[in-house]
Amino acid sequence: MFCYKTIMITMKRLKIVALTAVLGFFAATVNVNAQDVAEGEQIFKNNCAACHNTSDETLVGPGLKGIGERRPLDWIVKWVHNPQAVIASGDKYANDLFKKFNQAQMTAYPNYSEDQIKSVIAYIDAQAAPAAPVAGEGGAVATTPAEGSSNGGMMQYILVALLGVMILVLVALLSIVSSLSKLASVDPNSDEAKNVPFFQKIAENGKKLAANSAFKTGAALLITLLIGKATIDTAYGVGIHQGYAPEQPIQFSHKLHAGQYEINCNYCHTGVYKGKGANIPSANICMNCHNVIKRESPEIQKIYRSLENDEPIQWVRVHNLPDLAYFNHSQHTNVGGLECTNCHGEINKMEVVEQRSSLTMGWCIDCHRKTEVNTKDNAYYDKLVELHNKENKEPLKVQNIGGLECSKCHY
Amino acid sequence: MFTNKTKSLLVSGVIALSLTACKDKHNDPGTEFAPNMYHSVGYEPMSQSEGDTNHINPYGMNMRLPVKGTVPRSNFGKTQSDSVNAKLLQMDLIARNIKSGDMASSEAMLSNPFAPTEKNLESGKEQYERFCQHCHGEAGKGDGLVGKKYAGVPVYSSDALKDVNDGHIYHTITHGKGRMWAHGSQISSADRWKIVLYVHELQKQ
Numbered sequence: 001m002f003c004y005k006t007i008m009i010t011m012k013r014l015k016i017v018a019l020t021a022v023l024g025f026f027a028a029t030v031n032v033n034a035q036d037v038a039e040g041e042q043i044f045k046n047n048c049a050a051c052h053n054t055s056d057e058t059l060v061g062p063g064l065k066g067i068g069e070r071r072p073l074d075w076i077v078k079w080v081h082n083p084q085a086v087i088a089s090g091d092k093y094a095n096d097l098f099k100k101f102n103q104a105q106m107t108a109y110p111n112y113s114e115d116q117i118k119s120v121i122a123y124i125d126a127q128a129a130p131a132a133p134v135a136g137e138g139g140a141v142a143t144t145p146a147e148g149s150s151n152g153g154m155m156q157y158i159l160v161a162l163l164g165v166m167i168l169v170l171v172a173l174l175s176i177v178s179s180l181s182k183l184a185s186v187d188p189n190s191d192e193a194k195n196v197p198f199f200q201k202i203a204e205n206g207k208k209l210a211a212n213s214a215f216k217t218g219a220a221l222l223i224t225l226l227i228g229k230a231t232i233d234t235a236y237g238v239g240i241h242q243g244y245a246p247e248q249p250i251q252f253s254h255k256l257h258a259g260q261y262e263i264n265c266n267y268c269h270t271g272v273y274k275g276k277g278a279n280i281p282s283a284n285i286c287m288n289c290h291n292v293i294k295r296e297s298p299e300i301q302k303i304y305r306s307l308e309n310d311e312p313i314q315w316v317r318v319h320n321l322p323d324l325a326y327f328n329h330s331q332h333t334n335v336g337g338l339e340c341t342n343c344h345g346e347i348n349k350m351e352v353v354e355q356r357s358s359l360t361m362g363w364c365i366d367c368h369r370k371t372e373v374n375t376k377d378n379a380y381y382d383k384l385v386e387l388h389n390k391e392n393k394e395p396l397k398v399q400n401i402g403g404l405e406c407s408k409c410h411y
Numbered sequence: 412m413f414t415n416k417t418k419s420l421l422v423s424g425v426i427a428l429s430l431t432a433c434k435d436k437h438n439d440p441g442t443e444f445a446p447n448m449y450h451s452v453g454y455e456p457m458s459q460s461e462g463d464t465n466h467i468n469p470y471g472m473n474m475r476l477p478v479k480g481t482v483p484r485s486n487f488g489k490t491q492s493d494s495v496n497a498k499l500l501q502m503d504l505i506a507r508n509i510k511s512g513d514m515a516s517s518e519a520m521l522s523n524p525f526a527p528t529e530k531n532l533e534s535g536k537e538q539y540e541r542f543c544q545h546c547h548g549e550a551g552k553g554d555g556l557v558g559k560k561y562a563g564v565p566v567y568s569s570d571a572l573k574d575v576n577d578g579h580i581y582h583t584i585t586h587g588k589g590r591m592w593a594h595g596s597q598i599s600s601a602d603r604w605k606i607v608l609y610v611h612e613l614q615k616q
Contacts, residue, residue, distance in 0.1 A: 045566070046566045046568075046569045046570075047566070047569045047570055047571060049553070049562075049563065049565075049566075050553065050563050050564065050565030050566070050569075050571075050589065050590075051563060051565075051589060053562070059562060059563045059590065060563060060589040060590055107570075107571035109570055109571070111570060223423075227423065234442075237441055237442070238441070238442045238443070238444045239441070239442070239443050239444050239449070240441065241440040241441055243437075244437070244439070244440045244441070245437045245438075246437065246438050246440075247437070247438055260556070261545060261556045261557050261560075262545055262556055263545045263557060264540065264541040264542070264544070264545070266541040266542070267541060267542055267545070267597070270596075270597050270598075274599070277455075277456060277457060279457070280457055282596070284592075284593075284596060285596075285597060287592065288592045288594065289557060289561060291592060292561055292562070292590070293557075293560055293561060311470065312470050312472060314470070317457070317458075320440075320449060320450075322448055322449040323448060323449055323450055323451040323452070324448045324449075352437075354437075
């Protein structure tokens, strides 16, 4: 039985054949074979799938599960060839349908023959047939939790192994301490040494060490260096938000949207090629997909709530270039042709957005010194490139067109 | 034993380290020197300056919705030739007066201001990749990564869609159709027309 199921899952072709065999028993009226189903699938996916499900769920139009039994074949053929004519003829079922779906017209497909329509019905019935899809789903359901637990198990093993290593290190360190103290103090075999408690021995050794002038100087030097480093690090970190990854009001994942689903940055950040700012999307852009996708998620519900109450979603700003410097996105993305990841890092791998670049002046200038100007197909630069090449062997870089001038960014 | 000097040095070292070592790095942007130079005094469209929030608008927002009944006039003239620009403006005005449910008027009255030159098509393809591809797929077969999940994304070359005209496609992008929602707010009208050019290419595939 298991073997049979596995074959069903892995070999789609065989599934269709098996399904049609099953169908042959139950629906003796329609004579179908695998080829019909395959042809039907092709036609359905190209033409019908935009508005109809093979299940009984409504997409744009009604779900088509069991359509072969719901309506007589000649009615279906007439409807597909010219739905408007069927409605106009006063057919009750057609008119009810027309009203139910807000008078939306179905496209007429006059070119499909009766046989082709039959094979589409065969495909719909094959999709709806209970036997094989249940087996497939069952298999999928069975494997998913197993994967999850195996991941969790792996993590646990790693943690246990780490703990083991740490204990080993601790034991090794303790043995070193005890043997050192034995060497440093009195003869280890004497009674005195045996009676002194372990921690007291360490304390005594500590006192001796503290009295050592070389050790004192070393310790003082080390501490001074550490304080110096901490001070310099803090001072240099003032005003630099690198690594800042604030918690957002909605747990939006760029990893999912930009990474897994490959939605272009520009789809939501509509200003990135056109304006100074990249723009944070308004909720209507979220709704373009989330009017259907993941409607039950509590995070998505926050978007619905914001729309219903006409409240803005208060995202926390991650990147803030100081107001004393001017920056324009379109200048860099559209004219310069830079990728978003150039400055923002691998956004498509970030669950929570983090500021990857330092956004310091040194960082800007460094790039302006290295980067060549994108002069291709831009008549503005033609003469400039010509003049530049007369005196220079290096290609035209941003620094040559004023990329290092103070007033370019500070004004 | 430790002298007082070394003791104080040790203590200050520990304090300095503990102050710098552990902080809530993720939610804290860190110290800012002269914050009034970091946060714009003037109102920036999406700024979130603390202290200087906008007290006039609701929720302290700086952006306002356009006044009802006003129509933005894009500066087409700077990027397009005069004749194309004139047609763009004309089409834009007509399209703005067509209601979202009135596909027939769009089909009858709108036509593309852009000619299908190689450059325009390339630009259309670029816009298609940015705004359409994740649902409609690379070749317009409705098999984009998001499209598979969203369901009900049509095939451009299907019998129902292979012959739809400029106005139909423009109307669909602007107002949506069937399961697709309106994208007019995201894409400028010039870019929409370029996408229309490229979709015509995909209808042939």
